[in-house]
Amino acid sequence: MKAATAEQKDLTQGSVYKHMIRIGIPAALGMVFNTLYNLTDNWFAGQISDVALSGLSIASIVFALFLALGMGLQSGTSAMVAADLGSKRIDKVREWIDCSHGITWFLSAVILLLGWLFADDLLDFLSDDAQIVAVAWDYTSVILFGNLFFNLTSCFAGALIAHGNTTSYRNVLIFGFFANWLLNPLFIFVFDFGVAGLAWSTLVIKMGSSLYLWKVLMNEVGVWSKPAYNFDHWKQLLAQIMPASMxxxxxxxxxxxxxxxxxxxxxxxxxxxxxxxxxxxxxxxxxxxxxxxxxxxxxxxxxxxxxxxxxxxxxxxxxxxxxxxxxxxxxxxxxxxxxxxxxxxxxxxxxxxxxxxxxxxxxxxxxxxxxxxxxxxxxxxxxxxxxxxxxxxxxxxxxxxxxxxxxxxxxxxxxxxxxxxxxxxxxxxxxxxxxxxxxxxxxxxxxxx
Known part of the structure; x- marks a missing residue:
């Protein structure tokens, strides 16, 4: 992948239209493949059974809660990082990235705890069919344990977007779409995991995505991001993350x-x-x-x-x-x-x-x-x-x-x-x-x- 030039990274200079096109097209293309990814899971669930498809549909409602948190992390991280990039305070940029990294681990642990306590009851509320609820829990339980990788992907993507880099996130979304076509049959039919195989496939892909974006982010800022626990910074981050998630x-x-x-x-x-x-x-x-x-x-x-x-x-x-x-x-x-x-x-x-x-x-x-x-x-x-x-x-x-x-x-x-x-x-x-x-x-x- 061709490295971004200094002008491309510095969004305070150059043509606004050119920057918008360069940043916007990869972001939009990535979201197209993300939508197609979700349709792929629905198609494979339908190949298993109607019960599997119904179970996935119910589980996707719980899954949407993770997506809401991820969107908040992405927006909040981007807002805090971009502002200090503009003022050329690179040390502050690294601080915000590390604090966002740290709060991601904390929020993921909270989601895991709350999900383990209440997700099963929520699934029962959404369906009276015990078989459908059981299938939905098979999917949800795996996703719950892997929610950290969803959120790390969003955190790192937000920091990269602040740098004007949307191509890396686009790349993982496109790769994830094609990898899903290979991993779904493996986990569903070869390993015989059923609907849980859809979740394991997604978990593996998100794990790889978060590691890849972590590496790309290191190339952008010059150091590996490590979780930081500055509670004043956390408070400011939460002020951005929670409204966006809500x-x-x-x-x-x-x-x-x-x-x-x-x-x-x-x-x-x-x-x-x-x-x-x-x-x-x-x-x-x-x-x-x-x-x-x-x-x-x-x-x-x-x-x-x-x-x-x-x-x-x-x-x-x-x-x-x-x-x-x-x-x-x-x-x-x-x-x-x-x-x-x-x-x-x-x-x-x-x-x-x-x-x-x-x-x-x-x-x-x-x-x-x-x-x-x-x-x-x-x-x-x-x-x-x-x-x-x-x-x-x-x-x-x-x-x-x-x-x-x-x-x-x-x-x-x-x-x-x-x-x-x-x-x-x-x-x-x-x-x-x-x-x-x-x-x-x-x-x-x-x-x-």
């Missing part, structure tokens, strides 16, 4: 809320919506790349005190978001029937998915604006507002809107989709106004923390 949880909870109300119209509408939203998530992958770009660029320039450049980054990120939307909105409107028919030949499922994609196309730029605004706020160490917007957008407003539309006004299924559009657009405008306000009063990062 924001991810609101997305998960919001999905359950939406499915609950859609389920009142039958199983096929739920299936149609579920397929539609997964297709939409694939189309939103460029937004995740843009998110990584804004986090790294704003973080370094905020640390360097380049407030005008921070404003420029936000403005240009919105322009790139608009360009992406101009391409993908017509895709959602005109190609949604073709995309939906690849997943189902049931006309009701297809119709619901197509209608959802066409309706939510009008909110596509709103999603992009939210990604840009949230990334900037996290990079300038203001993670609470994205959490507030997340709670409103994913939980409070949908519950109110869906209840009034469905239970009080007796509107149909499609009113849910249009209310989602209205909520997203409203949230994105609020986020835009708030972010612009923060930029007007933004001061250079203090050099004493």
């Amino acid at each position: 924001n991810m949880l609101t997305i998960i909870i919001g999905g359950f809320i939406t499915i609950y109300f859609i389920s009142q119209f039958g199983d096929y509408p739920v299936a149609g919506y579920s397929v539609g939203i997964r297709l939409e998530q694939l189309l939103l992958m460029p937004a995740l790349g843009l998110n990584a770009s804004v986090m790294a660029l704003v973080g370094q320039n905020y640390g360097a005190g380049n407030i005008d450049r921070v404003k420029e980054i936000y403005s240009k990120s919105l322009k790139i978001a608009l360009l992406i939307s101009v391409f993908f909105i017509p895709t959602m409107i005109f190609l949604s029937p073709l995309m939906m028919t690849q997943f189902s030949d049931n006309q009701e499922i297809v119709d619901v998915g197509v209608y959802y994609l066409r309706a939510d196309a009008f909110a596509f730029y709103g999603y992009m604006m939210l990604f840009c605004s949230n990334a900037l706020l996290q990079a300038i160490k203001q993670p609470l507002f994205p959490l507030v917007i997340g709670v409103l957008r994913q939980m409070i407003l949908p519950i109110i809107a869906f209840y009034v539309l469905i239970e009080v006004l007796d509107f149909g299924l499609y009113s849910i989709f249009w209310s989602i559009v209205a909520i997203v657009l409203t949230s994105s405008i609020i986020a835009l106004i708030y972010t612009q306000h923060r930029l007007k009063i933004l001061k250079p990062k203090p050099q004493t923390d």
Whole structure:
């Protein structure tokens, strides 16, 4: 892999657009393969049995809690590291990486303890079928013991993203996808581990990923990262990590809320919506790349005190978001029937998915604006507002809107989709106004923390 030049690592100089493209494309591509990785596990579970697939589906809800923590670790580490990279305080950069490394071990131990105490009860709550719960526990128990490697991967990836290096994380996600195709059959059919084989495959891949990123990070900062236990630094890290993790949880909870109300119209509408939203998530992958770009660029320039450049980054990120939307909105409107028919030949499922994609196309730029605004706020160490917007957008407003539309006004299924559009657009405008306000009063990062 070609080493990054000094200009590529220093995001306080050079073309903003070039940096965004260089950072964003690998990040987006990596997330595409991460999504395909999850689909691969579902496919192999289906090859075992319907019970195995159901068990994996339930276990994935518990697994989502790990992902939420990992996203928080990645965002929090990136925010703290990028700011001191921008101010050229390399010793502080190493301190933050080591403290993030240390807090990762601590949080992973907490997750293991809580999971061992409560995960089984949560699985029982999610299903009345003892066989499905047993299969789900087979998967979850392995993942629980290996959650450290998931979190270390996120920690090291966050530090590398702060350096403007998204190619290394992309590489492990692509490698993991192909390795999964080799390891799943080995653990499932050769070693006869069943659904637990899916977890062992993932565990081995995440172990390798964390070791690889640890080595790449050593090349970036010049020393091996070791766990550090500076509790003042931990407190500052947690102030970034926990809001980002909780924001991810609101997305998960919001999905359950939406499915609950859609389920009142039958199983096929739920299936149609579920397929539609997964297709939409694939189309939103460029937004995740843009998110990584804004986090790294704003973080370094905020640390360097380049407030005008921070404003420029936000403005240009919105322009790139608009360009992406101009391409993908017509895709959602005109190609949604073709995309939906690849997943189902049931006309009701297809119709619901197509209608959802066409309706939510009008909110596509709103999603992009939210990604840009949230990334900037996290990079300038203001993670609470994205959490507030997340709670409103994913939980409070949908519950109110869906209840009034469905239970009080007796509107149909499609009113849910249009209310989602209205909520997203409203949230994105609020986020835009708030972010612009923060930029007007933004001061250079203090050099004493």
